[in-house]
Amino acid sequence: AGLTVHPGAGNRGSTLVNALAAHFQQRRAEMPETVAKGFPAKERAGLVHRLDRDTTGLMVVAKTVSAHNGLAVQFAKRSAERAYLALVFSTPRARRIINTQDAGSVEGNLARHPQKRKEMSVAREGGRRAVTNWRVLRRMPYGCLVECRLETGRTHQIRVHMNHIGSPVIGDRVYGDFQGLPVELRREQEKFGRQALHSAVLGFIHPDTGKKMRFESNPPADMQRLIEVFENYGA
Incomplete structure (x- = not known):
């Protein structure tokens, strides 16, 4: 969290792409040209997917061009x-999907918001296909811990889709509307300072060995604490 993946209009330098490009450039300089050709180009820097700046968790970086190409196909x-x-946020007795179902799927094409061009929205027409499958892991007085699995990988997909069904990700300052959240929990949310979203599982076939790889990551300590605060509220 806190590290932008790709350079953009507001941040050209301090990104993961820049750091990886510098790393691979140094590695290429230290080895024979025939070996160096196998390293990722500066423009890609080994990245095959991305995380939002304030989302924590797992990412995969390819160390060679062949690995990058193989992973890119899988993604x-x-x-x-x-x-x-x-x-995610949910008030008691509210008529929200997440209060009445233990699992579901959000299918809504995503496109740039017509007025707020830095934001995404569910498009009435056009846009790119986006599907998020979710299931409730734990219910709390003013929220739920959910697992979200992606069938597609669009910008801000989980955040936009969960907000679309009335349960925005806690701490999401862009898409979240937290009217009805108690003052004490609002303070905890502000203290947390980012969206409570964590990349917990990443699995793929190793592009060179063909071996199935699967990695799991627990949420960072501050997110685990926030979950406990929401879970124990009113107890």
Whole structure:
């Protein structure tokens, strides 16, 4: 969290791409040219997917061009496994989908917001296909811990889709509307300072060995504490 993945209009330098490009440039300089050709180009820097700046958790970086190409195919075909943990908002007795179902799927094409061009929104027409499958892991007085699995990988997909069904990710300052959240929990949310979204599972076939790889990551300590605060509220 806190590290931008790709350079953009507001941040050209301090990004993961820049750091990786510098790393690979140094590695290329230290080895024979025939070996160096196998390293990722500066423009790609080994990245095959991304996380939002304030989302924590797992990412994969390819160390060679062949590995990058093999992983890119898996992500493009949606065969890579990706699961996220999200703490989402829900008020008691509210008529929200997440209060009446233990699992579901959000299918809504995503496009740039017509007025707020830095934001994404569910498009009435056009846009790019986006599907998020979710299931409730734990219910709390003013929220739920959910697992979200992606069939597609669009910008801000989980955040936009969960907000679309009335349960925004806690701490999401862009898409979240937290009217009805008690003052004490609002303070905890502000103290947390980012969206409570964590890349928890990443699985793929190793592009060179063909071996199935699967990695799991627990949420960072501050997110675990926030979950406990929401879970114990009113107890």
